[in-house]
Amino acid sequence: MKGQNSEKSKLKSSGKISKKKLLIFKISAVILALVFIVLLEMILRIAGYGSDFSLFTDAENKPGYIYMNPNISDKYFFGTNNATTGYRELFKAEKDSTTKRIFMLGASTGIGYPYLKNGSFHRWLQYAMNENFPEENIEIINLSLTAINSYTLRDFGKELVKYEPDVVLIYAGHNEYYGALGVGSVNSLGGYPSLVNFALQIREYRLVQLISNGIGKVQSLFRAEKQEEETLMKKMVAEQAIPLNSETYSDGIDQFRYNIENLLKNLDKSEIPVFLSTIASNEKDIRPFISDSTSxxxxxxxxxxxxxxxxxxxxxxxxxxxFIKAKELDMLRFRAPSEINEIIRSFDTYDHVHVVDTEANFTENSPHLSIGNELLVEHVHPNLKGYSLIAYNFYKALEKNNVLELKWQNSWSLEDLRERMPITELDSLQGAYEVMMLKQGWPYYEKLDFDSSNLSQPQKIAGRLALRKISWEEAMEALYGYYYQNQDFESALKVSEAITLEYPNEPQFYVKTGDLAAQINNFKKAVSLYKKAFKLGASVRIARKITVNLIKNDQFKEAIIYLEFIQKNDPRDIMSKKLRSDLISVSKDSVANRKLKLAEIYYQVGQDSRAKKLLDEFLQTNPTNTEAENLLKKL
Known part of the structure; x- marks a missing residue:
């Protein structure tokens, strides 16, 4: 018996050991798998495989500056070749204490489609802020991307906080169904926002990108080759018919609410003011794309x-x-349902969220209540008049709430903005051509009715730009040359000023534009432009230009400040020293002598006619004054 018990004891002991070994084996297998995954991830990174999905990347030729990562959209379009790019707007990685920083989030309307560059409402807003607050450094960085939705906005919001925004502007909501990862899109992951956001989180890993790219290549083998020729608009759509209140419809609504709420809570924690806009769509002049024929x-x-x-x-x-009922029942969900705007308005209860009701404003500015082609070019994208209206809505909201703590003394009207904004003939023509080409395809299939037999030079330039045969910069240079050659200097000035909006950190563009403004005797604008160049890179050359134009504009006290800068940085400049002395003595002279002194000052800055007029007046009472007679001979 004892022997049997001893044998059983040994077997039990042996069983226990084998279970321990099995557990150790399982743990070791998991650890080895993790080590293998980590090593593979490291190898892929060392080999340079995959993309860095940081929101911003360093500017190559401008140390200390960053801009939106051009590869960032690959993170959201995985499994497809539909990734898009946005603006490349440089700003300092380390924010200056004097800078007021605004980030803008959105999709194709945020980009400014169908217009390029300055058609976007953020550029209209930037120009208004620049002109109203010339002494302030207000930067608006556009982070919009075509064909994205609230998933991208939520993801961007997580990184924005560390770049110290003073304000975040949001205009989005039309792409919840067919934007990247939307519930009706080609790369949808279903109607579970938390799962989709987790998938985005692990997209940072190169191994995940490798697997994702592999799946994408396999899927591409089964796609029609002609898809490459289709518009992005069509390529993004997987589920064309989404009935009102269907499961997919509800998933799109829930997706938007979940992501925007998460985004706003994240920004609200850091007490960052958010201006969240309702969105407008074409009700009156767009027939429903897909209609239910059964009921x-x-x-x-x-x-x-x-x-x-x-x-x-x-x-x-x-x-x-x-019209609204027809839009709601349109099963091709390119236009956001009214419920999206209801959700946007509901966020007005957040402490730092300000709702900008663009939809209501579009309605007020549309004839007889219904929004149509008066403000939009197709189903959701505004025309230039519409973009200016969105910009002005944000402008007035910033003024009303004054979160930037600015002195709003000479606030513009909408008419001021539209009149002064440097929008060119090229902008409107290129946008019109873009829409004409878009509407040839799905879901419009409109015939192109266009006579190219008798085009003006600006029309030809815009056509080449719309067909991507030349770059925007080349088009603007050609348009500038055309206007200048035809001595249409006002139009040339508008082109030149438009370029400064695209390159706000390059002083040479401000100087060139200032020179043209001075050439047509717009001294006030010339001074404003030269000052921007001077702020970017103070130099004696620019200070001289500022001084001359300040004097031409009779701003003598301010001219003295810049003359002192010249004297300090170039003591050999005798003319500037004399000019400063003359300006100081003007206010101390008698009325008669003041005319003589002013005549000499105007002569020094090339204002001969004004100098001669003052001399004639002075010589009437002092006909034998030698100094006046000598100056008159010079004139």
Missing amino acids: IENSAIEYFQKAKKAYSETKYQEAKTN
Whole structure:
């Protein structure tokens, strides 16, 4: 018996040891797998595989400056070749204490489609802020990307805080269904926002990118080759018909609410003011793309036709109601449903969120209540008039809440903005051509009705730009040359000033534009432009230009300040020293002598006609004054 018990004891002991070994083996296997994954990740990084998905990257030729990572959109379009790029707007990685920094988040409307560069509403806003507060350093950095939605906005928001924004502007909501990772898009991961956001989080790893790229290549083998020729608009759509209140429809609404709420909470924690805009879409002049043909009560076309009839009969409120109903029932979800704007307005309860009601403002500025082609070029993208209106809405919201702590003394009207903004003929023409080309394809299929037999030079330049045969910079240079050669200096000045908006950190563009403003006797604008160049890189050369134009504009006290800078940095400049002395003595001289002194000052800065007029007046009472006679001979 004892022997049997001893044997059993040994077997039990042996069993225990084998279980321990098994556990150790399992733990070791997990550790080895993790080590293998870590090593593979390190190897991929060392080999340079994959992309760094940091939001910003260093500017190559401008130390200390950064801009939006041009590869960032690859993070959201994985599994497709639809990634887009945005603006390359440089700003300092380390924010100056004097800088007021505004970030803007959005999609293609944020980009300014169909216009390039200055058509975007953030450029309209930038110009208004520059002109109203010339002494302030206000930067607006546009982080919009075409064909993205709230997933990208939420992800960007996590990184923004460390770059110390004073304000964040948001205009988004149309792409919840077909934007990258949207519930109806080609790279959808389903209607589970927390899962999608987790997938985005692990996209930072090169191993995940390797797997994702592999899946994408396999999928591409089964895609039609002609897809490459289709518009991005079509390539992004997987589920064309999404009925109102369907499961996919509800998933899109939930996705938007979840992501924007998360974004706002993150910014609210850091007490960053957010200006969140409602969005506008074309109600009146866009037929529903896909209508339910099985039921009249769910037929978008039926409501659209009712709306058109009511509109023609001047029953405008009835027309408005039916236009909106038609939009809501349109199963191709390119236009955001009204519920998106309801969600946006609900966030007004947050401490640091200010709702900018662009939809209501578009309605007020549309004839007879219904938003249409008066402000939009197709279903959701504004025309230049519409973009200026969005910019002005943000401008007035910034003024009303004054989160930037500015002195709003000479606030512009909407008419001021539209009149002064350096929008060129090229901007409007290129945008028109872009829309014409877009509407040839799905879902419009409109015939191109365009006569190219008798085009003006600006039309030819815009056409080449729209076809991507020349760059924006080349187009602007050609347009500038055309205007200058034809002595249309005002138009040339507008082109030159538009370039300064694209290159706000390059002093040479301000100087060139200032020179042209001075050439056409717009001394006030010349001074403003030279001062911007001087702020970027103070030099004696620019100080001289500022001084001359200040004197031409009779701003003598300020001219003395710049003359002192010249004297300090170039003591050999005798003319500037004398000019400073003359300006100081002007206020002390008698009225008669003041005329003589001013005549001499105007002569020194090339204002001969003004100098001669003062001399003639002076010589009437002092006909034998030798100094005056000598100056008159010089003139």
